[in-house]
Amino acid sequence: MNVRDFYFDLPQELIAQDPLEDRSSSRLLVLDKNTGELEHKHFRDVLSYLKKGDCLVINDTKVIPARLFGVKEGTEAKIEILLLKRRENDIWETLVKPGKKAKVGTVISFGDGLLKGTVIEIAEEGNRLIQFSYEGIFEEILDRLGQMPLPPYITHQLQDKNRYQTVYAKHEGSAAAPTAGLHFTKELLEEIEGMGVSIARVTLHVGLGTFRPVKVDDIEKHHMHSEFYVVEEEEARKVNDAKKQGGRIICVGTTSCRTVESASTEDGILKAGTGWTEIFIYPGYRFKVLDSLITNFHLPESTLVMLVSALAGREAVLHAYDEAVKERYRFFSFGDAMLITDLNETGKEEGKRG
Missing domain, CATH: 2.40.10.240 (QueA-like)
Incomplete structure (x- = not known):
């Protein structure tokens, strides 16, 4: 599989330079991972795609002023x-x-x-x-x-360094934020828990390996840098219980995804423990734990575009990205969000659309 297979044209002006005042007011592009169907929403509408018994997995790493x-x-x-x-x-x-x-x-x-x-x-x-x-x-x-290590494509000065942290950031150690989590407010998380959705907290300290460009034509020859993760016993239990009872595992961000996929057995049981992961997820990968993914819009030809393509298919993802460009979505760290899921299994079936 060639790195050029994951290229898309992105106008520079769509790269978000500043965070929105209200974290949860960003836009949300919903992609059905099976059919490629798209829905245009706002991030708060994520509530209507969740249902009781689901488990939301978040990465509670904290960015250091590195x-x-x-x-x-x-x-x-x-x-x-x-x-x-x-x-x-x-x-x-x-x-x-x-x-x-x-x-x-x-x-x-x-x-x-x-x-x-x-x-x-x-x-x-x-x-x-x-x-x-x-x-x-x-x-x-x-x-x-120290200063916050903003990615090189963000050229504006960050006025409030807490805006490059999630509201649930706890364990210091990252050189970059798990940016899909930036859309959540404490109030939104409380609403989600109030619906009967459990929230499991894992830790993966984000290094620059995730963001390094793929320098080889054949993506299978790309080597990911290792990143340290922690999964506590109680958090693993939340994921495994939800899975056992028929709930979906919805990861917030590619880092949460890489953590649960690295720390699980082949039959999809999440194990508590610590370790280093070099997992590289690209089309052909079979997900063991994750069912749905909340993520941001990523760089062309990046390992992160490859990861989301493994979940929803390369052609569907690139079509969704083309639509996002056409609709002027905001890209990258301070940009808008995407939910990749099975629309037949979401809370909207039960009339929860708000």
Whole structure:
């Protein structure tokens, strides 16, 4: 399967630069995963596609202010780093710009020396392992010096950094937000639970591997970077109970999807535990746990477009994306949302359309 099979034409002006004032007022494109039928709604209408007994799976990871700007000691050359993942204690795998100024032994100073980092190793794909030294608590210093790591296609300054967090973000560790969750408000989640829909919280710390471009023509040769996940016993039970009783498992975002698919047995039982996942989902993949998916609109030729194509079929997904472009939907992190489901199994059958 060729990477070009997942290309679509996207006008630059449709890339959302700012979050909407009201999280749940974004638009929602509903795609029937079996027939390709489309419905144009608003995000709050997601209530009418849920029903009692379903289980909504959300990723409660929290984005850290992972972008740091410093100077190379001795030369005062400016260096930007992005924290990717904590390897151990104060050693982090990082992305450094410009990399040529960060040889092993280089010391980088941040915040007039409040934080210092020493490059101790050059890792895979040129990433640097940096050991940090400081006085106090690392997270507090990072909160003071760091900036939110917005994707490069967002050029506007974010006024409120909480708008790049979900309202249920809890466990710090991500270099990017699980953006499908940005559409939910606390009130909407309460309404969903009030309908008899259980909410299972899993954690997957989002790295940049999910967003890296596919650099090979044959997508089966693409290698995903590993990301750390946690599934607690009680949360696994919610998913398994819903499945056992005939409810649907609706994942919020590709990260929740990748977590449950990585942590489950071949017969679809979600297992509690922790681990690293490199799962790459593309057409031909058979989903073990997930039934429906709430997601945003993704980049052309990205692994995320491939994932949604595995659920609904490449031609149906690309047709839906073409419709979204035609209807001027907003794309990517701060953009609109998509629900991929079986319309015959939704709450609208029971007259719940609101």
